[in-house]
Amino acid sequence: MFDQTSFSLAGKVAVVTGGARGLGKYYSIALAMYGADIFVVSGSQTGWQAVRERVEQLGRRIEFLHRDITEDGAAAEIVAAVLEAYGRLDILVNNAGIQRRNDVLEFTDDDWRRVIDVNLNGLYYLSHEAAKVMVKQRQGKIINIGSMQSYRAGKRIFPYAASKHAVLGLTRAYADALAPYNIQVNGLAPGYIETDMTKPLQEDPVRGPEIAGHIPSGEWGAPDKLMGPMVFLASDASNYVTGVMLPVDGGYLLR
Structure with a gap:
């Protein structure tokens, strides 16, 4: 009700x-604003102190784990660490992601493997481990971060585009499989948002204005525009x- x-x-x-860091920092803060305790997993400690201070100002707990999600056994270790710290796991936000940009013939096999490992494989294995806990609890939310490249081509970021198309498919497959256990699996597909990852595009004298001109509002999005949708998908309002x-x-896909 x-x-x-x-x-x-x-x-x-x-x-x-x-x-x-990046959009992930805004997701952590948004969830804490509405009462959640936070467990951050990241491959570096960049931004830890700043997000800790903000979450604790909101009266919520926050814990950190320095871990590469692509390593063997990482998913099980992450879930075990969350349960040790908090005793439960209700919401998983699969936000970690990387991008490699180059002309198609300049991409290396290592570029391909690294992007797929982080953006797709890491997401799959962590979702699988989290689902084991959520099934026992008979409730949970998994939120995968997609992209405009979940829908469109990316001729200079094709491993990224391939991974984000796959995230869309995986979101749907997990949603179907986990629905009987009262677990909702959804995704957010950020448009062209002002972040470090998109900085090369923002500063590109041709593509930057082209992208802004394609958005009905004529503006790139600010990171905080994703906070409300994240809270919705994490809460009972989206059951x-x-x-x-x-x-x-901002309507980018309308055109």
Whole structure:
């Protein structure tokens, strides 16, 4: 039943991969604003102190694990660490991602493997481990971060485009499989947002204005535009929504 508490995340524990920098920082803060305790997994300690201070200002707990999600056994170790710290796992945000940009013939096999390992394989294995816990709890939310390249071609970032198309498919497959256990699996597909990852595009004298001109509002998005949609997908307000990749793009895909 929908009421004023439907967006509350009080008593919930959220894991956010890459949750201390870029868009991940905004996801961690948004979830904490609505009552969740946070567990950040990242391959570096960049941004840890800043996000810790913000989450603790909100009166929530935050823990960190320095771990490469692509390494063998990492997913099981991450879930075990969350359970040791908090005793439960309610929300998984698969945010960690990388991008390699080059002309098609200049990409190396190592570039391909690294992008697929982080953006797709790491997401798959961590979702698999988290689902084991959520099935026992008979509730949970898995939120995968897609991209405009979940829908479109990316001729200079084709490993990234391939991985994000796959994330869309995996989101749907997990949603179907886990629905009987009251677990909703959805995704966010950020549009062209002002981040470090998109900085080369923002500064490109040709592509930057082209992209802005393609967005109905005429503007790149600010990172905080993703915070509300994240809270919605993590909360009980979205309990009858599953298998959806929600574009947060200012209407970019309309054109």
